Amino acid sequence: MVDDTDPFLSLDPQGADWDRLRATGHHMLDMMFDNLREIREQPVWQPLPDDIRTGFRHTPVPEHGMDAEAFGETFKQMVLPYSVGNRHPGFMGWVHGGGTPVGMLAEMLAAGLNANLGGRDHAPVEVERMVIRWASSLMGFPETASGLFVTGSSMANFIAVIVASRAAKDGLSLRQNGVGQRSLVGYAACSAHGCISRAFDLAGLGSDALRLVPVDDAFRMDTTALKAMIAADRQAGFEPFLVVGTAGTVDVGAIDPLDVISGIATKEELWFHVDGAFGAMAALSPHFKKALSGLERADSLAFDFHKWAQVPYDAGCVIVRDATKHAAAFAQTLSYLSREDRGLAAGAPWFCDLGPDLSRGFRALKVWATLSVYGTQRLGRMVDHCCAVARHLEARVDAEPMLELMAPVTLDIVCFRLRDCTLTDEQLDHLNGEIVKDVQIAGLAVPSTTRINGRLVIRAAIVNHRTMAADVDRMVDAVLAFAARRGLTAPG
C-alpha cells in the first residue's frame, strides 16, 4: 500500500511552513541586494580562510536536513565574502562581466519556472528563439539565422567548428565515419583563444589541424601569411575548411581584419567563423560597431552575454547563418523536422537538434530581461564608457615614468608593465607577476597577467559596468605603491 499522508514526502513546505520559507526567501533577496549595493565597500577579492576551506573539504554528506534559513546563513558566512570578485568595480582581471541585479532576479524567475529548453512547444523556447533573432539582428546576421544558448564561448566555438566541418565537402559523412584518413585543416591567428585549438582537439580533427597564423604589430591576423599558408596546405594535400577571425582577442582586445578574412574565405570556399566572445558586444556601440566590419558576413559567430553584456554567468551564444547547415550537423534523425503537429511535442526544430545538450536551462530569460530592462542604447553607452575608462588608463600609463604600455588599446583592454632599467626582462617578468598578486591579496584591485611577445604583462580588462576612471586610478596607485615597496625606482 502506498502511504501518501507523510508530510515529508513532497519536498514542498506544508501549510504555514510556506510562509516561513517565503520570509526566508525575502530575507535572502534582501541580503543579496544589500551586498550588491555595498559592493564598493568590500575588498575586491579576499582569500578563503583556512577554516572555511577545511569546512568544505571535510563536511560529510548531510543525512538529515537543516532549515533553509540556516542554509542561507551558511552561504552568507562561507561563500558570499569569498567569491571571484568580478562584481566589484575594482575587478579588471581576465575578461569577466560584472552581472546586474536585474540578471539576478531573472535567474530566480528561471529557476522558479524550472523549464527544460531541450525542445517541445512552450513559451520559454519561443523566448530563446526571440533572443537569438535579436542577437542575429544586432550582429548584422539575417533574422533567419539559427542559434543556441550554451555555457560560454568555449562551447559556442566548439559547436561552430563542428558545424563548419560538417558543412565542408562530404562533411556530413564525418558524422558516421569519423575523420578517418581526411586531413581537414583550419586557420586562426596565433592570438586566438585557446578554446579554438581545444575545439579542434575535441572534434577529433586534432589540435595540429588548427594552423596558427602570425599577427602584425597591432596583434591582428596577418592575412598575407594566411593566404600563403592556405596555398601551402593545398599543395601538400590538406583540405582547408575553416578560418576563424577574432573580434576582441583575449590578451589585448585586437580585432582581426574581418573584412579581408571574409574575402579570403569566400574566394577559398572556407567557412568563416568569428570568435567575438566579448568583442562582438562592441556592436552595441555606434562608435565601435565599425571596427567589427566584416563580422556581419561570417558564416557563424560565437559570443558571450556573460562578459560585456553583464548577464550573470553563464550565457554563451552561437549563431549560424545557414539554419539548415546548423541542424544538419547535430540533428540525429530527420524527424527533427517533423515532430508532432500539435500538443507539447510539436514546435520543431528543437534546440536539442542544434547542439550536444538535450536537457537545457532557461539561460535566455536573463538575456531577455537584460535587453528589455536596459535596452541596447544604454548597454551601448556602457560599452562606450568601458572603452573610455580603458583610454583613461592608457593615458595614465603613458604619463607614469615607471609604466610602459605593451599593446595598442583597441577596445577595453590595457596591457602594461612596470619597468626598471637595472633589471633583466626575466626579473621584470617575475616582479610584475608578484606585484599583481600583492595588489590582489590586498583586496585593492584585481588586474591579471598575460604574456605578450614572451613578456609577462599586467592586463586590465574593463568589462564591468561598475568600473569608473577612479577605480583604474586606484589600481595604478596600488601597483606603483607595491612596486616602491619592492624597491623599484623611477628611471632618473
Ligand SMILES: *Cc1c(COP(=O)(O)O)cnc(C)c1O
Ligand atoms: C572568454 C573568451 C573565450 C572563452 O569564452 P568562455 O565564455 O569563457 O567559454 C573565447 N574567446 C575569447 C576571445 C574570449 O575572450
